[in-house]
Every structure is written in C-alpha cells, then in structure tokens.
Amino acid sequence: MTIYFYSTRERYGCFSNFSPHGFVLDDVYWPTSEHYFQAQKFVGTPHADQIRQVKTPKDAAKMGRERSRPLRPDWEQVKDDIMRKAVLRKFETHADIREELLSTGDELIVENAPGDYYWGCGADGSGKNMLGQILMEVREILRHSNQQ
Incomplete structure (x- = not known):
C-alpha cells in the first residue's frame, strides 16, 4: 500500500510541511517546517x-x-539537507506525529502534490517525491533511535 498525503486536513496531514507542529531549531522557535x-x-x-x-x-x-x-547561492546544493533537518526535528519534537509516522511501517510515502515535480509526485506521478523520500528516511532514523 502507498500512503499519499497533501492537505493538512486529510489523514496523514501531519506529514505536510504546513502542519501546525512547531519546533526549536538553530536556537529559534519555528511555527512549521515550511517556515x-x-x-x-x-x-x-x-x-x-x-x-x-x-x-x-x-x-x-x-x-x-x-x-x-x-x-x-548554494541553495540547490543544500535544500534537501535543510528539509531533512526540519522534518526530523518536527517528528523528534512531537510524540503523537512520530507515532503516526512510525505506524506506516515500510509503506511508500508520497506527497501527492500535482504542481510539484521535485518535492511531490507531480500531476502524472513522475515527480521525484523528495519530501516523501525524506519522510521515509526520517522514519528509519526514528525507528532506530526508538530501539536504543
């Protein structure tokens, strides 16, 4: 089964960068990972x-x-790592959504963003789905940190 997410109002809405799950990173509070x-x-x-x-x-x-x-000037080189850092901190900070992410097991996670062929799957499914990939990486990191 594949897990699709996009809107914060849907199931798995917490996977969206627009979800209202703030965190502290770089010594400052951020209201969302999108911010x-x-x-x-x-x-x-x-x-x-x-x-x-x-x-x-x-x-x-x-x-x-x-x-x-x-x-x-280095944005294209650093944007994936920045996204990974933000998403990891968001799920480390909030136990409820961490459990939600861990509960997805080994399912494929896809950001069903029709207009985004980089972070999402795009309108025809041919996008890179980088946000989905990062969520699956973060899920792995959290799974291993839970076992210690």
Missing part, C-alpha cells in the same frame, strides 16, 4: 526572520518564492 525551510533560503539576512514571524505556512511559502529576495 524553517523557506527562511533558510535567506539565512543570515533579515528576510529569514521576517519569514519566521509570518502567521501562516502559506505566507512563508509565498515569501520564500519571491525572487525579489536574495536567494543564497
């Missing part, structure tokens, strides 16, 4: 803190995609 991810595009600039403080993850995403802001 953290988008802010890292402008790390070390006032833009990062502006993004951290906006009300919704949708606003954070919008601000992070505004190309009027100075995108860090």
